[in-house]
Amino acid sequence: MTTMHSPALEVAVRPRRRMPKATLLIGLVLLLVLIVAAIFPQYLARYSPTDFDYEAILQGPNAKHIFGTDNFGRDILSRIIYGTRVDMQIAIFTTLFPFIFGTLLGALTGYLGKWSDAVVGRIADLVVVFPFLVLVIAIVAVLGPGLNNMYIAVSAVGWVSYWRLTRGEVLTQKKAEYAQAGRVLGYSPSRILLRHLLPNAVSPAIVYLMTDMSLGILLGASLGYLGLGAQPPTPEWGVMVADGKNFMATAWWISTFPGLALTLAGVTFSLIGDGLADALRPRA
């Protein structure tokens, strides 16, 4: 390993460059693109995402169909654009409930401490020994395939990270001076909690929310691929990858482009997450 020989330790502790802002900016621009595609797919896509066109089956990328067509003659690019709405919806609904529930619970048990904290802690310990994907697909298997059941399953499991982050932050903040000061001033506990502790304690959870959204998209797409999430003919990216898996040898574009869309969406959220983490960190 080359790193061992160099006088590695004499090497620069270079000051951070202004990169964080750039990552955040690129992430936000990409996010804007995704949002526009999700809201106005009809203005961006040239074709219907679901109508069959037997004249145009399995065409490779060409001038009329930039990303080609699938075995039903549907335009891949148009389906990807319409798919944005589905996958953004997945990103939001797989994270929103865990975020709200986990953050509030974290603030509450972090503030109250004692038995409430211990009880939720034990429950969290229990939840995390179930492999996330396994538990989600087990729940989906019981409730039946589909996006709504997936959201229920994810909500039952996903709150733990938010609870941990917020609870830890509240515990630290509780010791900070203004909470003490608030108590001295005679503010009610709920006021201290909601007005002072929560707003300060929520920032790690917000940073994690971004990472979690990219994980949520991956999860939704994985279930879609396995046939347990969005159901065909919904233009969901994971479903689209699965649609093309039997054509990989002859029509690679069917799976490849939706997969790239997924990756791009994942990168978007993690860039924003990293950018936010840097921006919210007190010192570089």
Add this chain to the structure above:
Amino acid sequence: MHSSYVIRRLLQIIPLFLAVMVVVFVLIHFIPGDPVSAILGDRATTENVARANRELGLDKPLIVQFGFFVNQVLHGNLGESINLKVPVLRLMLDRLPVTLFLDVYASVLGVVMAVPLAILAAVRRNTWVDSLIRAVFQVGLSLPGFYVALQLLTLLGARLGWFPIGGYGVTFGDHIYHMFLPALTLGLNLAAILVRTLRNSVIEVLTAEYVDFARAKGLRSRVIMTRHVLRNALIATVTLLGLNVGGLIGGAVITETVFAIPGVGKLMIDAIFGRDYPVIQGLTLVFAVLVSLVFLATDLIHARLDPRAELS
């Protein structure tokens, strides 16, 4: 490591296992409608349903049913697969080694990729080398496992013919060869997770005062890197690997499905599509137990490696 610590950790796992059984037990009771009809599927004649209800004790109060369930589990009886007509435990024991092989293989590949690159990124932090490594793994983290699997399978398997496009093989050499692409799929994802965290923890060590003290002692860089930095990186790696075992099992479900590998992950998916509830229930239980055991082992190894661990 004090034996009292080990004993304490071992004792903690008993209530955890009990709680796991509660969850798995409750899970099946969420099946909409009549669970027995669902379990019996096509064979759900009125007569069959009534008999099964009696046999499974489903006409008894819930708490009695749970006692029955726990008793069965403790005797190694996880029920029988509806579709395959084989005891779930047998089914699982046959296939678990395949999945364990895949996950261990993937961990090895992941560590081999991640540790040197994380150290390199940390040593050259905030340079283009660091940015490149981080960017590549940032993208790696966003790549869906099924997609990577599919592309590797098509490209290196089908098109170039370098690797077989499925199966598990017979000999150990076979396994290594057959499982390379699946393990690489999982390993890449694991490496992405490891690089992110390891880089930061190595930077923390590199800038620690004790590294300056080691330099002030006149130790060579190589000695400082291996004794002071790698040792700490190792501790962080072990912990991360342990925490990620759930991810590896979930990953195995997807990868085994794409590569048609006869492991427990594939079994789970087959069971779900076959509505084979006893298998789903048994697998969920075993996975959770497996993860708790790995968490326990991680804690104990961590306590061995890091003398401060027992304090917290």
Add this chain to the structure above:
Amino acid sequence: MTAPHLSVRDLNVRIPTPGGVLHAVRGVNFDLMPGEVLGLVGESGSGKSVTLRSLIRLHRPPIQMTGTVEYGGQNLLAASDAKLRSVRGGQISMIFQEPMSALNPVLTVGEQIGENLREHKGLRGRAAQERAAELLDLTGIPSPRARLSDYPHQFSGGMRQRAMIAIALASEPQLLLADEPTTALDVTIQDQILRLLLRLREELHMSVILVTHDLGVVAQTCDRVAVMYGGRLVETAGVNDLFHAPKHAYTLGLLQSLPGAGEHRRPLQPIPGGPPDLRSLPPGCPFAPRCAYVTEACRTGEPPLLEVAPGRFSACIHYDELPALKSTLEEVGV
């Protein structure tokens, strides 16, 4: 007159920070004679630790060190890495200010002493163990053999400090850089350690630079004193001269803030006002805002360190207007 053991010229250390470049050490010059114990005193943030670290080029980029540190006919600031490594630890040892963070938490104390013995004395295995136990014993750690396999967190603060001293002394250095080696210790142990250092000075003919807040320690241990303020040396003198007749208003302030005779050593009492901001220094004497003797002349240009009497250097314009002190070394608590 013999040649100096260590000779520092125009040493500057600049630390880039988010709020601008922090000029932590600004043109420091001094010589250290063989066998001499030089005390480096000054309030917190005056640049003592930064100076000490730069003597063996310990700062890493982006921290910038310029000037020369002559040792054994070489400028350490420009020496090759290999050369520097043999000097570091082998000939010049350093005791860090914070033993808790300077000791690696995941290596045993024995291993951390052993590293030094292996690198500089070629000792390993049993021989290294024996020697390590001897060293711990030397610094007054009870049942040293058993403690070798302990981790730093199993030691008390004072014992960690002593373990660090044992590590630094393992290679029998010719020059010891000691950054507040006795601060965490109680008075009895502090005495033991200082006595140990003085004895080793005799036995090994070792020179010592001793950073401290404690003027009592200076009086007890040092031959000469350098007073640091705002990244500069503002006065250097023999220890007797300095205590009787300080030639810098800051030194005078330090001495006047000492408790009277009878009471035992106390850390320096603060002089009203705070240390200067090393990121943006005003022109003139950096002590001017807090100085009782300040005049217009003090604010126009920064007074250079000049020889104001044989062997005495001061950077105070009004050095000859300062009162002599009646204080003696005894009163300071020897």
